[in-house]
Amino acid sequence: MNDKATANAAGISARGLVKHYEAGRVRAVDGLDLEIAGGEFVAICGPSGCGKTTLLNLIAAIDRPDAGSLSVAGVSLTGLSGYAADGHRRSTVGLVFQLHNLLPNLTALENVQVPMLVTRRTPRERRARARALLERVGLSHREHALPNALSAGERQRVAIARALANEPRILLADEPTGALDSKNGARLLDQLDELQRDARTTLVVVTHDPQVAARASRVLEMLDGRITGSPAAASGD
Ligand SMILES: Nc1ncnc2c1ncn2[C@@H]1O[C@H](COP(=O)(O)OP(=O)(O)O)[C@@H](O)[C@H]1O
Ligand SMILES: [Mg+2]
Numbered sequence: 696m697n698d699k700a701t702a703n704a705a706g707i708s709a710r711g712l713v714k715h716y717e718a719g720r721v722r723a724v725d726g727l728d729l730e731i732a733g734g735e736f737v738a739i740c741g742p743s744g745c746g747k748t749t750l751l752n753l754i755a756a757i758d759r760p761d762a763g764s765l766s767v768a769g770v771s772l773t774g775l776s777g778y779a780a781d782g783h784r785r786s787t788v789g790l791v792f793q794l795h796n797l798l799p800n801l802t803a804l805e806n807v808q809v810p811m812l813v814t815r816r817t818p819r820e821r822r823a824r825a826r827a828l829l830e831r832v833g834l835s836h837r838e839h840a841l842p843n844a845l846s847a848g849e850r851q852r853v854a855i856a857r858a859l860a861n862e863p864r865i866l867l868a869d870e871p872t873g874a875l876d877s878k879n880g881a882r883l884l885d886q887l888d889e890l891q892r893d894a895r896t897t898l899v900v901v902t903h904d905p906q907v908a909a910r911a912s913r914v915l916e917m918l919d920g921r922i923t924g925s926p927a928a929a930s931g932d
Contacts, residue, residue: 704897705767705897706897707754707766708767709753711727712728712753712760714749724921725919725920726920726921727750728921729915733768733897734897736891737899737900737913738900738902739915740915740916742918748793748869751792751901754767755783755788756775756783767787768787768864786861787864789860789867791866792868792869793873796850797854803834803837803838803839803849804825807829810857811825829853829856832853833852834852834856847875848874848883850874851875855871855886863896864896865896865898868901871883871902871907872906884907884910
């Protein structure tokens with residue numbers, strides 16, 4: 696870890712965060728408090744429908760909170776303009792989401808370059824960086840493959856490479872090992888560990904997978920739109 700990496704560590708802080716749907720009938724996030732320090736690896740567990748994906752969407756500024764405060768990497772997301780929200784998504788957070796699929800007509804190498812299209816990198820730099828990222832996830836030999844020709848595990852690895860394209864300080868992942876067998880799941884976890892260790896990337900991973908929770912530095916339980924606790928047994932340190 697170097698000084699730059701330490702300075703880059705970015706935290707997340709929420710107070711009384713609220714996101715309701717359908718005129719308040721669905722209380723997806725309901726007065727949630729959350730404190731994540733820069734460089735932490737936090738797993739969020741909880742039953743289906745408890746608001747995990749909604750929370751990640753708020754942190755990524757894909758959705759806006761109805762009430763409460765939310766600050767990510769020192770920036771308040773509450774009153775952010777659409778333009779600033781785009782910038783936040785592009786430069787601060789990397790997303791590995793279930794529904795953010797790869798573009799089917801682009802090769803692995805092209806998919807990884809997509810987030811870089813809106814940066815100042817030249818085409819040559821974009822390509823070189825995408826290559827390096829695919830190498831990092833062990834997919835150099837598949838860089839010209841279309842998503843259809845890749846296995847679920849390989850597609851997930853391309854999605855990780857794409858999420859890292861702009862060197863996000865925070866990586867948000869929604870059930871990243873859900874579609875993977877245990878070998879590929881373990882490999883993905885090794886890559887996340889490496890990221891956290893080397894780049895001090897803050898990791899927030901929503902998961903049902905005990906393998907993921909075991910790697911996290913902290914496990915948070917979510918229920919009915921709130922963080923309800925942190926099981927003592929989950930921490931290995
Ligand atoms: N866009 C939406 N419109 C209406 N209801 C939604 C929307 N997104 C999520 N919900 C509802 O909010 C609740 C929380 O959903 P979600 O955050 O996806 O939970 P989880 O990821 O924990 O399964 C669920 O009841 C879900 O049906
Ligand atoms: Mg979900």
